[in-house]
Amino acid sequence: MAEHPEQDKLGEHLLAAEADELDRAAEAAxxxxxxxxxxGQPVVRDQLSLVLDAANARGRTPDHVLLAGPxxxxxxxxxxIIAAEVDGALRxxxxxxxxHAGDLAAILSALQEGDVLFIDxxxxxxxxxxxxxYLAMEDFRVDVVVGKGPGAxxxxxxxxxxxxxxxxxxxxxxxxxxxxRFGFTAHMDFYSTAELESVLRRSARLLGAELAESAAAEIxxxxxxxxxxxxxxxxxxxxxxxxxxxxxxxHAAAMAALKVFEVDELGLDRLDRSVMRxxxxxxxxxxxxxxTLAVAVGExxxxxETVVEPFLVREGLMARTPRGRVxxxxxxxxxxxxxxxxxxxxxx
Ligand SMILES: Nc1ncnc2c1ncn2[C@@H]1O[C@H](COP(=O)(O)OP(=O)(O)OP(=O)(O)O)[C@@H](O)[C@H]1O
Numbered sequence: 101m102a103e104h105p106e107q108d109k110l111g112e113h114l115l116a117a118e119a120d121e122l123d124r125a126a127e128a129a130x131x132x133x134x135x136x137x138x139x140g141q142p143v144v145r146d147q148l149s150l151v152l153d154a155a156n157a158r159g160r161t162p163d164h165v166l167l168a169g170p171x172x173x174x175x176x177x178x179x180x181i182i183a184a185e186v187d188g189a190l191r192x193x194x195x196x197x198x199x200h201a202g203d204l205a206a207i208l209s210a211l212q213e214g215d216v217l218f219i220d221x222x223x224x225x226x227x228x229x230x231x232x233x234y235l236a237m238e239d240f241r242v243d244v245v246v247g248k249g250p251g252a253x254x255x256x257x258x259x260x261x262x263x264x265x266x267x268x269x270x271x272x273x274x275x276x277x278x279x280x281r282f283g284f285t286a287h288m289d290f291y292s293t294a295e296l297e298s299v300l301r302r303s304a305r306l307l308g309a310e311l312a313e314s315a316a317a318e319i320x321x322x323x324x325x326x327x328x329x330x331x332x333x334x335x336x337x338x339x340x341x342x343x344x345x346x347x348x349x350x351h352a353a354a355m356a357a358l359k360v361f362e363v364d365e366l367g368l369d370r371l372d373r374s375v376m377r378x379x380x381x382x383x384x385x386x387x388x389x390x391x392t393l394a395v396a397v398g399e400x401x402x403x404x405e406t407v408v409e410p411f412l413v414r415e416g417l418m419a420r421t422p423r424g425r426v427x428x429x430x431x432x433x434x435x436x437x438x439x440x441x442x443x444x445x446x447x448x
Contacts, residue, residue: 221268336361
C-alpha cells in the first residue's frame with residue numbers, strides 16, 4: 101500500500117509529456133510570445149523566421165506550416181507565435197474536436213483574412229474533414245452542402261487567405277495529400293540540458309523566483325528534453341521550497357523535491373522504474389508483450405505505451421521487438437541488477 105496516496109497520485113505521471121489541466125493553467129503565463137523569446141530549436145526558429153519575414157515583406161499570408169514532434173516541445177506555443185508575428189488572429193481547434201466535415205466548414209467559413217488556424221493533433225481529423233481541408237488549403241474554397249439525399253447541392257464558398265498551422269505527434273500517420281499541402285514542415289527535437297536550463301531560468305524569472313544555477317542544472321537534467329516537464333518540475337521544487345524549505349530555489353530544494361517525487365538522475369519516475377524492474381526481474385529481461393507488462397505493473401497498456409516506453413526506448417533502456425519488449429544491459433545496470441547470461445536474449 102502506498103504510504104502517502106495523495107503524494108503518489110501527484111507524482112504518478114509527473115514526467116508525462118502530455119499536459120493536464122493544471123499544466124494548461126500554469127503554462128499560459130510561461131509561453132514565449134515572440135520568436136525571439138523562443139528558446140532552443142535553432143533550425144526550426146531559423147526556418148520559421150525566414151518564412152514569416154518573407155510573407156511579411158510581401159504583405160501576404162505565410163504558407164501553411166506543419167509542426168511535427170513529441171508532446172510538450174512547444175508546438176502550441178509556436179502556433180501562437182506565428183499568429184503574433186504576422187499580426188493575425190489565432191483560431192484553435194484539434195483533430196478529435198472536428199468530428200464531421202460540417203464542423204470544419206463552420207470553422208473555415210468564420211475565418212477572416214490573415215487568420216492563423218491552429219489544428220492540434222491534425223492526424224486525428226475525420227476523413228471527410230480532411231478532404232475538405234485539402235481544398236480549403238489549396239484553393240481557399242469550401243463546398244458547403246445544402247440539403248440532404250438526392251436533392252443535396254454543394255455551394256462553393258470562397259474563403260479569405262489564411263494560414264493553417266497543423267501540429268502532430270505522428271507525422272507518419274498524415275496522408276500524403278494533406279502533408280503535401282503544407283509549405284513547410286518544422287521537425288521539433290528534444291531540447292538539450294543547456295536549453296532547458298534557459299527555459300527554467302526564464303520561467304523562474306516570470307514567476308518572480310530566483311533559481312540557483314545548480315538547481316536549474318539538476319532540474320533540466322531530469323526533464324526528458326521537454327520544456328513542459330521542466331516547468332512542471334520547477335513548480336514542484338517551488339512547492340517544496342515554500343512548504344518545507346527556506347523558500348530559496350537552491351540545489352538542496354531541487355534535490356529534496358525530486359527525491360519526494362521519486363524522479364531519479366536519468367529523469368525516470370517510479371512507474372518507469374517499475375516497468376523496467378518487471379521486465380528485468382519478472383520476465384528475465386524479456387521479450388514480454390505490452391499487455392503482459394502493463395498488467396504486471398497494474399497500469400493501462402496505453403499508459404505504458406505512450407507515457408513510459410518512448411523515453412525508455414530513447415534512452416536505450418528498452419527495445420521494442422516483434423516478439424515483445426526487451427530490457428537492455430543499460431536497464432539492468434541502472435537498476436543495479438545483473439543481467440541473466442542467457443543465450444538467445446535479443447540484446448546480446
Ligand atoms: N522553446 C521554449 N521556450 C520556452 N518555453 C517553452 C518552449 N517550448 C515550450 N515551452 C513551454 O512548455 C510548455 C508546453 O509547450 P506547448 O504547450 O507549446 O507544447 P506542445 O508541443 O504544443 O505540447 P502538446 O502537443 O502536448 O500540446 C509551455 O508552458 C511553454 O511555455
